[in-house]
Amino acid sequence: MAEADLMSSPVGQKPVYWDPYEPEVFANPYPMLKRLREEAPLYYNEKYDFYAVSRYEDCIAVLGNRDDYISKHGGVIEVMKAGIEVPSGMFIYEDPPLHTAHRRFFTKVFTPKHVAALDTQIRDFCVKALDPLVGGNEIDFIEHLGAEMPMRVIGMLLGMPEEQLKDAQRNVDESMRTEPGQQNENSGDSLAGEYYADFVDYRIKNPGDDLVSSLLNTPFDDDKGVTRTLTRAEVLSMVALIFGAGNETTNRLIGWTAKLLSERPDDRREVHANPAMLPEVLEEVLRYEPPGMYIGRTVVRDVEFHGTKVPAGNALLAIVSAANRDEAKFPNGEVFDIHRGRQPHLTFGYGFHNCLGNALARVEGRIAFEEVFKRFRDWEVDLSRAKMSSTATVRGWESLPARI
Amino acid sequence: MPKLTFISADGETTKTVESPVGITLMEAARNAGIDSVAGDCGGACICGTCHIYIDPAWWEKVGEPIDIEQATMEFSENVTPHSRLACRIEVAAELDGLVLRVPPED
Numbered sequence: 090m091a092e093a094d095l096m097s098s099p100v101g102q103k104p105v106y107w108d109p110y111e112p113e114v115f116a117n118p119y120p121m122l123k124r125l126r127e128e129a130p131l132y133y134n135e136k137y138d139f140y141a142v143s144r145y146e147d148c149i150a151v152l153g154n155r156d157d158y159i160s161k162h163g164g165v166i167e168v169m170k171a172g173i174e175v176p177s178g179m180f181i182y183e184d185p186p187l188h189t190a191h192r193r194f195f196t197k198v199f200t201p202k203h204v205a206a207l208d209t210q211i212r213d214f215c216v217k218a219l220d221p222l223v224g225g226n227e228i229d230f231i232e233h234l235g236a237e238m239p240m241r242v243i244g245m246l247l248g249m250p251e252e253q254l255k256d257a258q259r260n261v262d263e264s265m266r267t268e269p270g271q272q273n274e275n276s277g278d279s280l281a282g283e284y285y286a287d288f289v290d291y292r293i294k295n296p297g298d299d300l301v302s303s304l305l306n307t308p309f310d311d312d313k314g315v316t317r318t319l320t321r322a323e324v325l326s327m328v329a330l331i332f333g334a335g336n337e338t339t340n341r342l343i344g345w346t347a348k349l350l351s352e353r354p355d356d357r358r359e360v361h362a363n364p365a366m367l368p369e370v371l372e373e374v375l376r377y378e379p380p381g382m383y384i385g386r387t388v389v390r391d392v393e394f395h396g397t398k399v400p401a402g403n404a405l406l407a408i409v410s411a412a413n414r415d416e417a418k419f420p421n422g423e424v425f426d427i428h429r430g431r432q433p434h435l436t437f438g439y440g441f442h443n444c445l446g447n448a449l450a451r452v453e454g455r456i457a458f459e460e461v462f463k464r465f466r467d468w469e470v471d472l473s474r475a476k477m478s479s480t481a482t483v484r485g486w487e488s489l490p491a492r493i
Numbered sequence: 494m495p496k497l498t499f500i501s502a503d504g505e506t507t508k509t510v511e512s513p514v515g516i517t518l519m520e521a522a523r524n525a526g527i528d529s530v531a532g533d534c535g536g537a538c539i540c541g542t543c544h545i546y547i548d549p550a551w552w553e554k555v556g557e558p559i560d561i562e563q564a565t566m567e568f569s570e571n572v573t574p575h576s577r578l579a580c581r582i583e584v585a586a587e588l589d590g591l592v593l594r595v596p597p598e599d
Contacts, residue, residue: 153561189564196567201533201542372535431535433580440561443539448568451533 122411131394139404143411145418152439158386178326186312215460230347235340243335248299282329341380341485351470376434409435495589502597518579519543536580541568543579548592
């Protein structure tokens with residue numbers, strides 16, 4: 090948004106205010122995030138009692154420093170404020186040495202090479218989702234593709250039977266849902282993964298060649314240097330983590346890609362003519378519309394940003410969605426440009442807790458749109474019938490119908 | 494401009510390029526068309542796909558990986574004591590003549 094436009098808009102005239110729940114801001118947070126970067130680079134929200142940084146360099150400073158900013162109290166405001174005891178195994182909310190032990194155990198499953206080997210199966214899920222739509226006049230990018238393919242890929246990795254997948258997805262959706270303007274009533278139960286108990290118990294008795302069986306049976310060196318296998322409780326938390334992290338996020342990436350390319354027919358036709366551009370186009374979508382708006386940490390010693398102290402014990406959010414458009418790092422950052430090339434956006438985080446699934450998300454997004462473009466050159470999203478999700482942690486479309 | 498030499502994984506192909514100071518080795522490799530140094534994440538130290546071997550003679554000058562880089566290298570294949578992520582190293586005048594090897598695919 091140009092400076093003059095911003096100042097004459099309702100957002101430009103209000104005091105700087107941001108929280109992830111405010112419906113008006115949630116619909117389009119970017120004008121306010123720009124003001125945050127410029128007017129309140131260290132922002133304090135009184136209503137929910139958190140601090141936030143929004144400039145690229147500040148977000149890097151927080152996310153790259155695990156000594157001063159810790160994760161064990163959670164990364165979303167609800168969890169951090171509720172003082173929920175995060176269960177062992179939910180390693181996105183752990184600190185060294187436990188985090189190091191748990192994460193290392195997992196990384197090898199999600200290396201770019203390992204994920205590339207899933208190409209055929211991911212493509213097959215996309216083909217099954219898209220083929221029935223050929224010859225029709227509508228696609229819902231979420232219902233038909235975004236809510237289907239990533240879920241099936243995760244199900245395949247975990248070895249979760251088809252009939253349990255949809256149930257599990259509904260369970261995750263419900264645990265993340267928030268009422269407009271309200272916080273999520275997160276009790277922490279969803280973190281412990283009790284919902285997956287039957288499934289994990291089945292794999293304890295019937296090991297297969299799936300990820301859950303490897304989680305149950307592969308020895309590793311834990312934080313105390315003891316070689317052991319994961320406990321049942323740790324496996325449950327990890328299954329909850331993978332299922333939660335691997336579904337909604339890629340789903341949102343598919344929705345945003347479809348919307349942005351719907352609104353830009355010239356870009357869309359260029360990518361249709363040259364699908365080799367897709368990886369770079371998807372990076373730009375990830376930069377421009379990150380599903381996760383912010384990453385929270387807890388400050389463990391007094392720190393200072395822009396001359397103001399943040400006392401130890403406070404929640405500090407790195408608003409990566411704001412950092413991704415910081416003009417100091419990305420020239421014309423508010424502009425969506427499919428020719429920008431790969432840029433170091435913070436959508437997958439930064440540092441020790443960066444997203445393990447980043448390679449998987451990239452491969453899924455690329456294959457999804459390769460298959461879309463094989464079938465459809467043009468589509469037009471009907472925003473009057475589209476629905477924005479109401480989860481404050483993962484912003485994007487819950488339904489996105491388009492004419493084809 | 495400093496000269497950089499990239500040697501292919503099989504040792505058969507050598508490519509020497511001149512690179513401006515201040516960009517990263519990942520960007521220099523991309524500019525030189527070294528496809529196997531992918532740099533999927535654009536240099537945010539997330540993906541581990543710009544993994545490269547520093548010639549042992551240059552190791553001291555280039556320096557040890559930082560802790561974040563070490564963590565991200567868990568995504569990389571065939572990591573050795575001379576592994577670095579190219580996105581974490583800036584091209585500088587004192588690196589003129591630097592020799593780099595591309596890791597094998599398997």
